[in-house]
Amino acid sequence: MRRAILIVMDSFGIGGAVDAEAFGDAGADTFGHIAAACAAGQADIGRRGPLALPHLEALGLGRAAGTASAPEQPEGLWGSAGEVSRGKDTPSGHWEIAGVPVTFDWGYFPTEIPTFPASLIAEIMDDSGIPGILGDRHASGTEIIAELGEESIRSGKPIFYTSGDSVLQIAAHETHFGLERLFALCGVARKHVDPLNIGRVIARPFLGESAESFRRTANRRDYSVLPPEATLLDRAVAAGRKVIAIGKIGDIFAHQGISEVRKGDGNMALFDAMLGAIRDAGDGDLVFANFVDFDSAFGHRRDVAGYAAALEAFDRRLPEFFAALQPGDLALITADHGCDPTWPGTDHTRENVPVLGFGPGIAGRGIGHRKTFADIGESVAAHLGLPQGKHGTSFL
């Protein structure tokens, strides 16, 4: 069996990006700062003490990140990669991993209030019939729902907000407003933000009846534009291979180059879904998984202890993953950008990402620092015997 399993630990950066300063992120280091906080006893909520990631460390995480606790002889291919795409957002990171860097500038909404052009909101209101909007500014999704959720239920007006990413996010109550109605509204909004070059419209349904009880549900849906060129996923599908997308991978690629989508509510359910996909994948197939909680539940929330606990929970499950691999399989663990939970604000941070490769029979060695995430996708292509793309080089 020659299969590939590609895992994105969403936002698990390791610092050190050469262009971090241009993003206001010089010194940001998601892994390093979480580890430092844990070592200093500052991340003892729901967990305790130094960050314990024995399996990721055995694969070479410490060496990839340049930390002292690295083993002499990592068991996997270990290295780091920098991003050449102009944004530090999720689609840019994933598309570059899949061989297609984003070399154009996305459209962004300004930090002024209101952030959205009045004409855009008027068009969306006309087409969707909503009575108006709330929010209309940059915000943290959980905070703005706590602040405006009750008013949204009362008034029937959904909450529109954005961030440092190229996004229009729409939060509305799953039952009072209605989930299908929210999805339809996002479809309308998608059409109207196309001319503004906005990467994603994101439906953010929530449940609960008051600020204290509101919670976002797993029914988030991202409406992405298509990648600018054919990705690794398209190459795989064109060659008759199966691409099984775990979590939000399907949405991120606008469902292009995807054979099957499997979802899960939270990292542990996603891990289960990934193990199931590995059981079902055949020779030459690709399983591509995104673990979203690191970013959305902890990185953006600036929750250091929560992020650390999520890393440790993920690491504890890796033996199940190792056991699911078969001779000939290549597994790669990486990330799409940083989201340092110790950093000011609530946005992503420009960082290098770890690249850890392993599989039965793959000997450990350093692959150095890769200048583009595209080297990851090209390595998968080489492993699966797919045509090489033009933006990266295989490290196999």
Ligand SMILES: O=P(O)(O)O[C@H]1O[C@H](CO)[C@@H](O)[C@H]1O
């Ligand atoms: O604060 P929340 O709603 O989690 O928003 C985050 O999620 C968006 C999509 O990943 C990002 O743009 C970021 O701002």
Ligand SMILES: [Mn+2]
């Ligand atoms: Mn991401």
Ligand SMILES: [Mn+2]
């Ligand atoms: Mn994010």
